[in-house]
Amino acid sequence: PILVRHNLRLTNFLFVLSFFISVFDNKRTKEDLRRLKMKFEVGNQSLSVLFCNLFKDGPCPxxxxxxEHHGGKCYNFTTNKSSWEESRCFCQSQGGDLRRLKDVMNEAEDKFWIGLTDSEEEGRWLWVDGSPLKFWNYKEPxxxxxxxxxxxxxxxxxxKVGAPDLKCWFDKSCKVPHKSICEKPEKTDATKS
Incomplete structure (x- = not known):
């Protein structure tokens, strides 16, 4: 009877342990798949540009x-939610950076990381290009x-809560996952590659 109880406890322990290992592996596998998807998308875009440069008569996109093209820049609105740092790394891997906003926005409502942080020095807000912030919403940051x-x-x-027509930005914890907006210069005929 004692040996049977010990075997039962050991079996239960091993079952619980294997469950947690499979959950951990599943989470890690999802992260690995997300990274592979990003690499595939980058490679696919590079191949599209190469194909255009080699075979298309006339200007490339x-x-x-x-x-999306707007005002001499290209924008990518990500649907995957990730931390500010992960979002910035993704944008940089695409040849851009998180979006820099120069004035009040008129964008459609959603929650996106933008390229603004005071992570280097508390209270000193800088855009990812190093330029200082010009204005904040009331009671922010x-x-x-x-x-x-x-x-x-x-x-x-x-x-802004209670004001759906007022678009603004808010300081948030860098760890909270949000969508992001990547920005980079448009390609010209001279910068097709």
Whole structure:
């Protein structure tokens, strides 16, 4: 009877352990698949550009597939949610960076990371290109520590609560996953490759 109980406990322990290992492996596998998907998308865009440069008569598109052209720039609105740092790394892997906004936005409502942070020095807000911030929404930044004891060092755009026509940006914890907006210069005939 004692040996049977020990075997039962050991079996239960091994079952629980194997369950947690499979959950961990599944999470890691999803992350690996997400990274592979990003690499595939980058490679696919590179092949599209190469094909255009080699075989197309006339000008190539100013932006790769999946990017929107506006005002001399190309924009990619990601649907995957990730941290500010992961979002920035993704944008840089695409040849761009997180979007820099120069004035009040008139974008459709959603919550996207933009290229603004004070992670290097608290209270000194800089765009990813190193230029300083010109304005904030009322009562922002607030560096709220309710969800992250380190405060809020990154910025997302969105809609002001109670004012759906007012688009603004807010400081948020860099760890919170959000969509992001990547920005890069348009391609010209001289920069087809």
């Amino acid at each position: 100013k932006c790769e597939a999946g990017w 607030d560096n709220w520590t309710g969800k992250d004891p380190n405060g809020e060092d990154c910025v997302r755009m969105g809609e």
